[in-house]
Amino acid sequence: MATHRIAVYPGDGIGAEVTDAALAVLRALESPGVSFAFTRFEWGCRYHEQHGVVVPGDFIATLRGFDAIYLGAVGWPAKLPDNVTLKPLITIRQTFDQWACVRPARTFPGVPGRLAGAPAIDLVVVRENSEGEYVDNGGRFHVGQPDEFAVQSAIHTRRGIERALRFGFDLARRRRRRLTLATKSNAQRHAFTLWDEVLEQLTPEYGDVAADKQHIDAIAMNFVRRPESFDVVVASNLFGDILTDLSGAITGGLGLNPSANLNPARTAPSLFEPVHGSAPDIAGQGIANPTGAILAAGMMLEWLGEPALARRIELAVERTLGAGALTPDLGGKLGTAAFTDRIIAALQ
Numbered sequence: 001m002a003t004h005r006i007a008v009y010p011g012d013g014i015g016a017e018v019t020d021a022a023l024a025v026l027r028a029l030e031s032p033g034v035s036f037a038f039t040r041f042e043w044g045c046r047y048h049e050q051h052g053v054v055v056p057g058d059f060i061a062t063l064r065g066f067d068a069i070y071l072g073a074v075g076w077p078a079k080l081p082d083n084v085t086l087k088p089l090i091t092i093r094q095t096f097d098q099w100a101c102v103r104p105a106r107t108f109p110g111v112p113g114r115l116a117g118a119p120a121i122d123l124v125v126v127r128e129n130s131e132g133e134y135v136d137n138g139g140r141f142h143v144g145q146p147d148e149f150a151v152q153s154a155i156h157t158r159r160g161i162e163r164a165l166r167f168g169f170d171l172a173r174r175r176r177r178r179l180t181l182a183t184k185s186n187a188q189r190h191a192f193t194l195w196d197e198v199l200e201q202l203t204p205e206y207g208d209v210a211a212d213k214q215h216i217d218a219i220a221m222n223f224v225r226r227p228e229s230f231d232v233v234v235a236s237n238l239f240g241d242i243l244t245d246l247s248g249a250i251t252g253g254l255g256l257n258p259s260a261n262l263n264p265a266r267t268a269p270s271l272f273e274p275v276h277g278s279a280p281d282i283a284g285q286g287i288a289n290p291t292g293a294i295l296a297a298g299m300m301l302e303w304l305g306e307p308a309l310a311r312r313i314e315l316a317v318e319r320t321l322g323a324g325a326l327t328p329d330l331g332g333k334l335g336t337a338a339f340t341d342r343i344i345a346a347l348q
């Protein structure tokens, strides 16, 4: 009997609501052969009100012993600056070497698309998840004075670029064998010429994958103009973050999209979460769409060596959405709990 030990960090806003939905689906998949031991950590804005910090000082040591981490969403800008609530998540990604952020986005029959007449979309953005703009490098100078200025330097290492691209190529080989690098080497002539160069050097090794590069602005346009042409998109940290909000929007809504923050060497736990944030405007109303959160639980199962259970989640989501059971963000009437019940019923 496999018991998967999962650290649960629901976070802020709708984070707790969608986490409850995802955990209910996981519980429904338990059997004599597979179970889950969830340990919940009520960190975030409320924790900050009591303790003056978002997470306790030993949070990394606490999380390290788990098989995986499940996160809902972080942030509530009216209570705390976003850079304070996001910091622990960045620290987790960097300390646990979760350098590959995998963010699939696809359309589902039954979900009204946002792009009139667009064919089915099925793409994955691989976001470099440990360097780029995540490197806390810079400062503000002459603060409050008329000549105040800020410096923030992104770091792009050959090693970080190569492993992200190799991850993308390997993923493309298991999909439709197309890889697009999001670059900006026309304007960013140091960092992105390095990305371009590494792509050029690796491409001959992956002769069975059609590789190209497009400037980030062109990709943004082409996500709207011909999204079906994309398979795997490899992007630096910030570009990947921006593109995955867009990929959510074009496939129906950000509530649909899951995300895996992977440590491919498995030397520390990986983290799974919906792509969306904490949506304070609808928090507590019971109307959040838990699809992305539930699919993220599916990605976690795949990572934990339970591909059959992961497939059951994906099929249940397809069946439920396909039957027209939708949350309000997609034009439906089902609340989070009622939608989750429909998913659970469709697991069988």
Ligand code: GGG
Pocket: 071, 072, 073, 074, 075, 086, 241, 273, 274, 275, 276, 277, 278
């Ligand atoms: N569930 C994802 C979440 O809460 N994201 C908050 C956020 O702002 N993330 C920014 C990032 O991933 O860099």
